[in-house]
Amino acid sequence: MKIETLCLHSSDFKNEYGCLTTPIYQTSTFVHEGVEDTSKYSYSRLANPTRCHLESLVAKLENGYSAFAFSSGMAAITTAIKLIKPPAHIIASDDLYGGSIRLFSNDALSYGYEFDFIDTSNLELVKSKIRKDTKAIYIETPSNPLMHVSDIKEIANIAKANNLLFFVDNTFLTPYFQRPLDLGADVVVHSGTKFLGGHNDALAGFAIVKNSELNDRLAYLYKTVGACLSPFDSFLIERGIKTLPLRMDRVNSNAKVVANWLRENPIVNKVYYAGFEDSLGYSTMLKQSSGFGGMISFELKESRYVSQILQSVKVFQYAESLGGVESLITFPKKQTHADVPENILNAKGINDRFLRISVGIENVEDLIEDLRQAFKV
Numbered sequence: 143m144k145i146e147t148l149c150l151h152s153s154d155f156k157n158e159y160g161c162l163t164t165p166i167y168q169t170s171t172f173v174h175e176g177v178e179d180t181s182k183y184s185y186s187r188l189a190n191p192t193r194c195h196l197e198s199l200v201a202k203l204e205n206g207y208s209a210f211a212f213s214s215g216m217a218a219i220t221t222a223i224k225l226i227k228p229p230a231h232i233i234a235s236d237d238l239y240g241g242s243i244r245l246f247s248n249d250a251l252s253y254g255y256e257f258d259f260i261d262t263s264n265l266e267l268v269k270s271k272i273r274k275d276t277k278a279i280y281i282e283t284p285s286n287p288l289m290h291v292s293d294i295k296e297i298a299n300i301a302k303a304n305n306l307l308f309f310v311d312n313t314f315l316t317p318y319f320q321r322p323l324d325l326g327a328d329v330v331v332h333s334g335t336k337f338l339g340g341h342n343d344a345l346a347g348f349a350i351v352k353n354s355e356l357n358d359r360l361a362y363l364y365k366t367v368g369a370c371l372s373p374f375d376s377f378l379i380e381r382g383i384k385t386l387p388l389r390m391d392r393v394n395s396n397a398k399v400v401a402n403w404l405r406e407n408p409i410v411n412k413v414y415y416a417g418f419e420d421s422l423g424y425s426t427m428l429k430q431s432s433g434f435g436g437m438i439s440f441e442l443k444e445s446r447y448v449s450q451i452l453q454s455v456k457v458f459q460y461a462e463s464l465g466g467v468e469s470l471i472t473f474p475k476k477q478t479h480a481d482v483p484e485n486i487l488n489a490k491g492i493n494d495r496f497l498r499i500s501v502g503i504e505n506v507e508d509l510i511e512d513l514r515q516a517f518k519v
């Protein structure tokens with residue numbers, strides 16, 4: 143089955159009344175018929191039918207052995223990195239979601255992890271950072287918010303040769319455009335809050351693993367940590383996934399128009415977008431992804447334009463987050479990346495002239511018109 147059909151018809155799940163959609167099994171526990179009853183369901187932290195249905199769908203979309211649905215993307219990442227046994231040195235992209243940076247550079251240290259943040263698009267640099275105690279590589283591609291592209295297959299080869307666990311955060315492109323497990327990754331993580339759910343109405347996270355050994359270890363962590371997705375939110379995310387291909391196609395075509403418009407605008411200094419043919423990672427994108435997604439960052443020529451734009455957009459909403467049907471505009475320095483030390487942000491160019499856009503599924507002419515009136519000088 144192709145992915146568009148899979149998003150709707152992946153199920154072999156039988157329910158009592160023949161409901162077309164997955165019922166919301168709003169229960170914490172399950173009654174046993176007898177002492178030898180070994181039903182898969184005993185307590186909803188371990189497994190719940192609504193959630194299991196969603197997990198089996200997401201596992202199929204990412205072509206994984208299994209998927210685990212969490213209460214947020216950060217819950218998924220925090221639990222999944224426990225697959226790495228401390229003490230451990232971990233190589234990570236230097237451009238990551240702000241919450242991942244916060245976790246890796248502060249909290250994870252106390253679990254016995256030491257992170258090296260580097261430009262993982264530079265394969266020689268990745269190789270040169272491997273030490274005796276290195277146990278994992280963790281990347282985002284394209285990265286948040288600078289859209290650096292790392293070669294998943296090449297890094298998977300490096301990971302395999304050195305017996306390292308390889309994690310990819312696939313939030314930006316989703317399995318509709320990019321399937322890291324097929325390219326050699328071991329674990330894929332997602333903020334399901336973003337494109338998978340797609341409607342800015344529920345938080346969720348996923349970790350998808352490639353084999354039964356990782357499945358067994360993560361299943362143990364999952365029930366131990368307990369950051370599981372509720373039945374109702376599982377239902378919402380599954381409903382969102384039904385239109386993932388349609389939404390991603392529209393987001394992809396809208397983003398191309400918006401990125402090109404920004405590039406031509408006289409108050410814009412620089413545009414970061416993985417779909418520009420002259421961007422650094424373009425050839426890698428063509429190799430490993432079938433679309434460029436809806437994320438665009440840009441730097442304005444002067445910081446005074448930031449408040450002007452954020453206050454005058456009407457279709458774009460000034461809000462943190464991304465990946466929903468509504469277009470959003472974000473000020474990373476004050477929002478998503480506010481906890482990253484200022485000197486690091488400045489060195490990367492995430493300054494007070496830097497904004498990020500998540501393109502939605504509106505009519506693209508309305509998006510351009512909205513930007514035109516907000517960018518007027």
Ligand SMILES: *Cc1c(COP(=O)(O)O)cnc(C)c1O
Pocket residue numbers: 214215216217239241242282286311313314332333334335336345346347464
């Ligand atoms: C939002 C985001 C996360 C965190 O997910 P939450 O659902 O907000 O906890 C992780 N990675 C990326 C790339 C994200 O955009």
